[in-house]
Amino acid sequence: LQADLLARIDGAASIEAVEAIRVEALGKQGRITALLKSLGGMTPEERLVEGPAIHALREGVTAAIGTRKAALERAALDAKLAAETLDMTLPADRTPPGSVHPVSQVLDELAEIFADLGFAVASGPEIEDDWHNFSALNIPETHPARAMHDTFYFPNEGEKRMLLRTHTSPVQIRTMLKDKPPIRIIAPGRVYRSDSDATHTPMFHQIEGLVIDRGITLGHLKWTLETFLKAFFERDDIVLRLRSSYFPFTEPSVEIDVGYSIVNGKRVIGGSDGWLEVLGSGMVHRKVIEACGLDPSEWQGFAFGTGVDRLAMLKYGMDDLRAFFDGDLRWLRHYGFAA
Numbered sequence: 001l002q003a004d005l006l007a008r009i010d011g012a013a014s015i016e017a018v019e020a021i022r023v024e025a026l027g028k029q030g031r032i033t034a035l036l037k038s039l040g041g042m043t044p045e046e047r048l049v050e051g052p053a054i055h056a057l058r059e060g061v062t063a064a065i066g067t068r069k070a071a072l073e074r075a076a077l078d079a080k081l082a083a084e085t086l087d088m089t090l091p092a093d094r095t096p097p098g099s100v101h102p103v104s105q106v107l108d109e110l111a112e113i114f115a116d117l118g119f120a121v122a123s124g125p126e127i128e129d130d131w132h133n134f135s136a137l138n139i140p141e142t143h144p145a146r147a148m149h150d151t152f153y154f155p156n157e158g159e160k161r162m163l164l165r166t167h168t169s170p171v172q173i174r175t176m177l178k179d180k181p182p183i184r185i186i187a188p189g190r191v192y193r194s195d196s197d198a199t200h201t202p203m204f205h206q207i208e209g210l211v212i213d214r215g216i217t218l219g220h221l222k223w224t225l226e227t228f229l230k231a232f233f234e235r236d237d238i239v240l241r242l243r244s245s246y247f248p249f250t251e252p253s254v255e256i257d258v259g260y261s262i263v264n265g266k267r268v269i270g271g272s273d274g275w276l277e278v279l280g281s282g283m284v285h286r287k288v289i290e291a292c293g294l295d296p297s298e299w300q301g302f303a304f305g306t307g308v309d310r311l312a313m314l315k316y317g318m319d320d321l322r323a324f325f326d327g328d329l330r331w332l333r334h335y336g337f338a339a
């Protein structure tokens with residue numbers, strides 16, 4: 001019996017098979033259990049011989065079962081570990097990393113270029129009041145320029161009419177009221193106009209520039225913008241054309257055109273085959289300087305403003321402004337802005 005049981009225990013292929021043998025040998029109806037029970041019906045002499053033999057058999061079989069079970073459990077664990085092995089040399093799954101949006105990229109470039117020219121960055125609220133957005137900039141209630149701005153007004157008809165700023169020029173006012181001249185700031189940010197087509201979105205980005213000091217002239221304005229555009233478009237052959245224009249808050253006002261050349265049928269900034277309007281600018285109107293509590297006979301300055309998204313389109317050759325705000329990865333990838 002012992003030899004038979006031990007051989008079968010050793011040969012058992014699974015924990016369940018070992019368990020079945022244990023029940024068969026040591027269970028309530030088991031063969032060894034039956035032998036143990038039979039001791040009661042033996043003579044003392046028989047029992048003296050059979051007792052130790054049966055107990056030895058039980059211990060031997062119990063030990064063999066324990067050993068076999070442990071071996072099978074270890075084998076099962078080894079198999080599981082082997083199946084779950086990680087190959088540390090495999091390349092990791094590629095989770096696409098985030099990337100910088102072209103507008104953010106251009107805003108960073110602008111801040112860096114103007115920092116080199118000594119300009120600090122200023123900001124103001126996107127929810128603005130009528131006075132900062134219009135009146136203080138010499139655009140009174142009745143002024144036709146208000147109609148051109150397609151303003152989003154808030155429905156508060158009270159004493160302080162609120163709106164979404166239509167340009168970054170109110171930051172000129174806020175800066176002059178807050179800081180003492182000399183002032184040299186740029187103010188990048190979101191602006192809003194009720195307008196939408198391939199070159200207009202209801203929200204877009206502008207950057208404003210303001211310099212207030214003694215003895216500032218149009219010459220300073222031209223040099224600053226020329227230096228800025230050369231750095232931004234990374235070209236030395238930048239040609240500017242200053243065109244007389246009109247803004248209520250500058251006098252004189254000049255529209256800045258930049259020359260382009262045609263390369264492989266595409267417009268490239270630089271040269272002078274044609275002209276693209278890139279900035280509005282001018283000498284800060286004395287009424288604006290006065291509205292900010294400064295004396296215009298002592299302090300003069302220039303201001304300029306332009307669309308950041310438009311600058312990005314010109315630099316990176318994009319043609320639909322709306323795509324900037326669609327969040328379409330294919331579009332970003334096409335222009336090299338996403339992995």
Ligand code: PHE
Binds near residue numbers: 168280282303305306
């Ligand atoms: N605020 C003007 C616009 O939105 C641009 C501008 C800024 C013009 C500063 C002159 C001086 O069109």
